[in-house]
Amino acid sequence: MTHLPKRLLLGRALRSDRLGETLLPKRIALPVFASDPLSSVAYAPGEVLLVLSIAGVSAYHFSPWIAAAVVVLLFTVVASYRQNVRAYPSGGGDYEVATTNLGARAGLTVASALLVDYVLTVAVSIASGVENLGSAVPFIAEHKTLAAVLTIVLLTLMNLRGVRESGKLFAIPTYCFVTGVCAMILWGVIRGAVLGQDMRAPTAGYEIQTEHSGGLAGFALAFLLLRAFSSGCAALTGVEAISNGVPAFRKPKSRNAANTLAMMGLIAAVMFCGVIVLALATDVKMAENPATDLIINGHPAGGGYQQNPVISQVAAAVFGEGTFPFVFLAAATALVLFLAANTAYNGFPLLGSILAQDRYLPRQLHTRGDRLAFSNGIVLLAGAAAILVVIYDADSTRLIQLYIVGVFVSFTLSQTGMVRHWNRLLAEERDPAARVRMHRSRAINAFGAFCTGLVLVVVLITKFSHGAWVSLLGMLLFYGVMTGIRRHYDLVAEELAADDPDEKRVRPSRVHSIVLVSKTHKPTMRALAYARLMRSDTLEALTISVDAEETAQLRREWEESGMDVPLKILDSPYREITRPVIEYVKRLRKENPRDVVSVFIPEYVVGRWYEQLLHNQSALRLKGRLLYTPGVMVTSVPWQLESSELARKRARRCAEWSAPGSVRRGPAVRPGAGRTRTDRGAGNGGSREGGGPGGEGT
Amino acid sequence: MTHLPKRLLLGRALRSDRLGETLLPKRIALPVFASDPLSSVAYAPGEVLLVLSIAGVSAYHFSPWIAAAVVVLLFTVVASYRQNVRAYPSGGGDYEVATTNLGARAGLTVASALLVDYVLTVAVSIASGVENLGSAVPFIAEHKTLAAVLTIVLLTLMNLRGVRESGKLFAIPTYCFVTGVCAMILWGVIRGAVLGQDMRAPTAGYEIQTEHSGGLAGFALAFLLLRAFSSGCAALTGVEAISNGVPAFRKPKSRNAANTLAMMGLIAAVMFCGVIVLALATDVKMAENPATDLIINGHPAGGGYQQNPVISQVAAAVFGEGTFPFVFLAAATALVLFLAANTAYNGFPLLGSILAQDRYLPRQLHTRGDRLAFSNGIVLLAGAAAILVVIYDADSTRLIQLYIVGVFVSFTLSQTGMVRHWNRLLAEERDPAARVRMHRSRAINAFGAFCTGLVLVVVLITKFSHGAWVSLLGMLLFYGVMTGIRRHYDLVAEELAADDPDEKRVRPSRVHSIVLVSKTHKPTMRALAYARLMRSDTLEALTISVDAEETAQLRREWEESGMDVPLKILDSPYREITRPVIEYVKRLRKENPRDVVSVFIPEYVVGRWYEQLLHNQSALRLKGRLLYTPGVMVTSVPWQLESSELARKRARRCAEWSAPGSVRRGPAVRPGAGRTRTDRGAGNGGSREGGGPGGEGT
Numbered sequence A, B: 001m002t003h004l005p006k007r008l009l010l011g012r013a014l015r016s017d018r019l020g021e022t023l024l025p026k027r028i029a030l031p032v033f034a035s036d037p038l039s040s041v042a043y044a045p046g047e048v049l050l051v052l053s054i055a056g057v058s059a060y061h062f063s064p065w066i067a068a069a070v071v072v073l074l075f076t077v078v079a080s081y082r083q084n085v086r087a088y089p090s091g092g093g094d095y096e097v098a099t100t101n102l103g104a105r106a107g108l109t110v111a112s113a114l115l116v117d118y119v120l121t122v123a124v125s126i127a128s129g130v131e132n133l134g135s136a137v138p139f140i141a142e143h144k145t146l147a148a149v150l151t152i153v154l155l156t157l158m159n160l161r162g163v164r165e166s167g168k169l170f171a172i173p174t175y176c177f178v179t180g181v182c183a184m185i186l187w188g189v190i191r192g193a194v195l196g197q198d199m200r201a202p203t204a205g206y207e208i209q210t211e212h213s214g215g216l217a218g219f220a221l222a223f224l225l226l227r228a229f230s231s232g233c234a235a236l237t238g239v240e241a242i243s244n245g246v247p248a249f250r251k252p253k254s255r256n257a258a259n260t261l262a263m264m265g266l267i268a269a270v271m272f273c274g275v276i277v278l279a280l281a282t283d284v285k286m287a288e289n290p291a292t293d294l295i296i297n298g299h300p301a302g303g304g305y306q307q308n309p310v311i312s313q314v315a316a317a318v319f320g321e322g323t324f325p326f327v328f329l330a331a332a333t334a335l336v337l338f339l340a341a342n343t344a345y346n347g348f349p350l351l352g353s354i355l356a357q358d359r360y361l362p363r364q365l366h367t368r369g370d371r372l373a374f375s376n377g378i379v380l381l382a383g384a385a386a387i388l389v390v391i392y393d394a395d396s397t398r399l400i401q402l403y404i405v406g407v408f409v410s411f412t413l414s415q416t417g418m419v420r421h422w423n424r425l426l427a428e429e430r431d432p433a434a435r436v437r438m439h440r441s442r443a444i445n446a447f448g449a450f451c452t453g454l455v456l457v458v459v460l461i462t463k464f465s466h467g468a469w470v471s472l473l474g475m476l477l478f479y480g481v482m483t484g485i486r487r488h489y490d491l492v493a494e495e496l497a498a499d500d501p502d503e504k505r506v507r508p509s510r511v512h513s514i515v516l517v518s519k520t521h522k523p524t525m526r527a528l529a530y531a532r533l534m535r536s537d538t539l540e541a542l543t544i545s546v547d548a549e550e551t552a553q554l555r556r557e558w559e560e561s562g563m564d565v566p567l568k569i570l571d572s573p574y575r576e577i578t579r580p581v582i583e584y585v586k587r588l589r590k591e592n593p594r595d596v597v598s599v600f601i602p603e604y605v606v607g608r609w610y611e612q613l614l615h616n617q618s619a620l621r622l623k624g625r626l627l628y629t630p631g632v633m634v635t636s637v638p639w640q641l642e643s644s645e646l647a648r649k650r651a652r653r654c655a656e657w658s659a660p661g662s663v664r665r666g667p668a669v670r671p672g673a674g675r676t677r678t679d680r681g682a683g684n685g686g687s688r689e690g691g692g693p694g695g696e697g698t
Helices: A003-010 A026-042 A044-055 A057-087 A093-102 A104-136 A138-142 A144-161 A167-194 A218-236 A253-281 A310-319 A324-357 A371-391 A396-428 A432-466 A468-496 A501-505 A522-533 A548-560 A578-591 A609-614 A617-626 A644-655 A680-687 B003-010 B026-042 B044-055 B057-087 B093-102 B104-136 B138-142 B144-161 B167-194 B218-236 B253-281 B310-319 B324-357 B371-391 B396-428 B432-466 B468-496 B501-505 B522-533 B548-560 B578-591 B609-614 B617-626 B644-655 B680-687
Strands: A294-296 A511-516 A538-545 A567-571 A596-605 A632-640 B294-296 B511-516 B538-545 B567-571 B596-605 B632-640
Touching: A026 A044, A026 A104, A026 A167, A026 A218, A026 A253, A026 A324, A044 A057, A044 A218, A044 A253, A044 A310, A044 A396, A057 A093, A057 A218, A057 A253, A057 A396, A057 A432, A093 A104, A093 A324, A093 A396, A104 A138, A104 A144, A104 A310, A104 A324, A104 A371, A104 A396, A104 A468, A138 A144, A144 A324, A144 A371, A167 A253, A167 A310, A167 A324, A218 A253, A218 A396, A218 A432, A253 A310, A310 A324, A324 A371, A371 A396, A396 A432, A396 A468, A432 A468, A468 B609, A511 A522, A511 A578, A522 A538, A522 A596, A522 A632, A522 B596, A538 A548, A538 A578, A548 A567, A567 A578, A578 A596, A578 A617, A596 A617, A596 B522, A609 B468, A617 A632, A632 A644, B026 B044, B026 B104, B026 B167, B026 B218, B026 B253, B026 B324, B044 B057, B044 B218, B044 B253, B044 B310, B044 B396, B057 B093, B057 B218, B057 B253, B057 B396, B057 B432, B093 B104, B093 B324, B093 B396, B104 B138, B104 B144, B104 B310, B104 B324, B104 B371, B104 B396, B104 B468, B138 B144, B144 B324, B144 B371, B167 B253, B167 B310, B167 B324, B218 B253, B218 B396, B218 B432, B253 B310, B310 B324, B324 B371, B371 B396, B396 B432, B396 B468, B432 B468, B511 B522, B511 B578, B522 B538, B522 B596, B522 B632, B538 B548, B538 B578, B548 B567, B567 B578, B578 B596, B578 B617, B596 B617, B617 B632
Parallel strands: A511 A538, A511 A596, A538 A567, A596 A632, B511 B538, B511 B596, B538 B567, B596 B632
Antiparallel strands: A632 B632
């Protein structure tokens, strides 16, 4: 119905190139899965300095310690997820681990957290990307919210259209970003330590003046340091992505995934620490409220001041503002952040499909790469992210406050689940070498669970009032809706379970077939021919007389054509179609309650939506009503009009559409290589299971 | 799907009281059909004075002559329609007359004109009603547009909900209005002529100053007088309503209708002339642009001045402003105008149903009182009227410029058609007495056609640039859309005509039945049982394996239950449902092109729209795709879940809904009294026409 406007907007659907069939080597897998965690280097260091600035610039000297704590946590989480990857090579990720080991509620909690997280990944990454781009292009910095919303719209359209995702698409910007940041660190170290040059960030000469500029002590300081640490933990978001993508790796899958994870951890740590150290060395100043707290030449910066991200300030100090490497790094940073946002577009429907399989979401979302289901997910994700971006003025700092809760909920539950997993295996394993390995893994996961749990508590305490409550509310909402859907499906399943002995006793005995007739044209003739083939016990044609003349003509033609099926005419004084048919069918059923009524409806198949409005409306409504009448089956006998060819072509194009995100999902699982979907053998393999031979249907 | 919000807005549907079954006596028929033409007395006299004022107050003395011309025309039209009523007692109205006698194009032109007219009836009547109400309640006059739009919304909701229309509903306000106006005329004449009192309208002391205040002469004056006459012709709108409603009259229908028509003409003429004469006697001043042209105490009236309708000014002069009779008349006038608007709500869908019967509009509109079709018409009508009201600031004077074109198009074509009608009859009639009567009728209709045609030309010339072009554009639009729809239906009918001998030669030979299975629950069991009853040549159960474990369980259960139908399993690596089924069906068809594939789909029937989202989506899409696959019939085997009871109740309520306007349509035509829709005999009567006995279906 809405195909035309959609096509105008989204263009022609891309053909599926079945990219998901090819497995990823490590050098491609790294950028595909790591764009999200690596890109967080663009905002995490700044957040640490920002929080510390509350206690004055002097508090900045705590930042290396906080960076060290974040790196330790990062390594812990990476080490933990290396265990996950080995134990669950199916790529189920945190949801699977939590569900299997901790039960459905924990799993659903993780799922809710991840769904919220995907929304925030989009919001934070795009806000930060726009800020980075804005550091090179002031115009963008001045229209941040608009630019962020437009980027969301663009990404959404791209994904709705079907992105031909390829490893290269991810590899080039990610490697550009990593190379750029590493080159910056290296060149900064050389200039500072070797050449002894003085590098000054654009904000080096500014001062910070806050309420607590004199310094904090005791509990207040500890709380502030914990809050700074919480903010730094933004660097850990997305680490779990690889554990969802194990099937996409080349063999040996688990080992390759684990090694990629380690590599990613190492790069992220180097970049994070490098940026923090350079920021200190170049005297970068970040203030939580730059308008009032940042003092430039003795005056507050004022509302017009745009605070650039740390990474861009460091680049300005090391390379010089406006130089080619500076602009290159800003562009690469923005691009990798947009790619990170794009990963959420891929992850959201994938998680939805898994949740649908477990009946927490509508079943139809289960279909892999189904365009319709996919689109709904995309639009939901984009809408939620856009709302957040608008509410928070595309300010990455304020959005990050919401971000980390979900990540650590899933980290903690996943690691706790892993501990249970090893406990269960240890209870059965007798091989000492294996037991040693398991003990080690359990220790790592337990430590991971402890650390991430601790961080979760810290994050909740330090950030609750800053925005974490919004995330919790979102999680609660998802949790409630999914629980409700599952309950509905369970109730229906119970109602439908074939355990009713009565059902088998009162078997239907005969079939009355009714063919609805309005004219003696081809669709009617076909419907009659088909109805005759389905040998029912009685067969009659039924017409509703809404116009005496037309009915008389039909009767005449019926007689002349020597039809061997009786024509029954029902009068309809109010020119209704539905009611007389329903009443007739009900009467038939009342007279013979054990019989079944089969209603054949000839249908026109047209190709354009406005043609659809001109046909079948009565048939459609009649079918709708007949569904509520027990003991009735409704058969559509379609007649394809010439224009239906259009719709067939359209449907074919839709079927060939390739769902974004196929690269990271890996190839589809084929239970048996010989039983493809066009292989007749598959069916025969199945039909052996049935009792009787195929040709006997009664 | 959208039932809940609708019900919150529109309330519970009213039960049908089958009021349409009772026939109308003349005393009730008069108000039912005459509220539209009688209510035009509320604005037509004012329009005459308004146009004349352009040539200064001195031109007012032409107004009795113009009133006389209008009355002559009114009597001509009434006399003409008395012939229509006698010749076409079926109530087809102008559209039927024009189509039968002048061909389809003329008929379609009349239909387009009438459709536009209904929209304008709503807009003009409500605008005028609000102005009349505003003359008693200044607050309403100050918020005219808002009040008019709210009234449209209110009328729309009332009509969507289903108004329990009754003769009394119309009788009381219409008789109040007629009595009020007549009393005012009588009291005015007594006060003025008998008691010799001086009655002064509120505007009696004002002056009018226009460009042409010095008076016009020659062509310019003639043109102005013609324009004033055109405006006065607004009094004739709605005269044709009775000719549509002949079936609703008591017997002798035609004579009663003709007499009612005459009575209506008489009342309208008396009221129209009375108001004009009293307006002159009380020195009412109306200006086309009161803000600048109306001089109060030497100064222009200014933008804040609200010009009250003539009828209310006369009432103020005769009864005194604010007295009980004054307020009573203002309320009765507004009420009768709103009733007039309501008649359009009844007429629009009725005409739509007739047009649908002739395939100029979608077929489903044909159903009488079908709620869905009716609703669409109502919303379309209300939307168009509301747009006009907003564009023209609810100014009845500006709206009337658009109004009269459509009316006179249909008058002229209808009367011309009647002339042809009598010519045709005269060619065959031999009885001299009858011939004399026919000659007389033809003369009346010819005179009517001539007069209305002349007025149409006058209206087009004098009003084209004032707004008549908008009506013509609207008519063109309706004409184009209806022609397009008819062409589509004709093309389809041609494509479907069962004249292809090949069609009969290549007969389908066998049926492959496929039952889609996902679980072994009750709906599946029922679908299998039904499919078995419909003895096809082969029968197999088909399942799509999207989850290896679920499929294995299904296979196990299938085996255990000792099913006598083979189970075929198709693998779907991409977890798709639709494509594997379509491909399988296509392969079956390719192997045996003469065979037919019958696909049985078990369906859950639920009661709430959000439950619908959770079920059947795959089935729905599969059905959609299968329709495009030739040689396939699709059978839904519904399983009614407990919640479907809700939907059944809802459907029943909808079926019991009573369409507004049933009073004026008269009772439904029942071809044979004994063959009601619950009468088994009707069916048997029909089945005699068929060849074979009912129990034999092949």
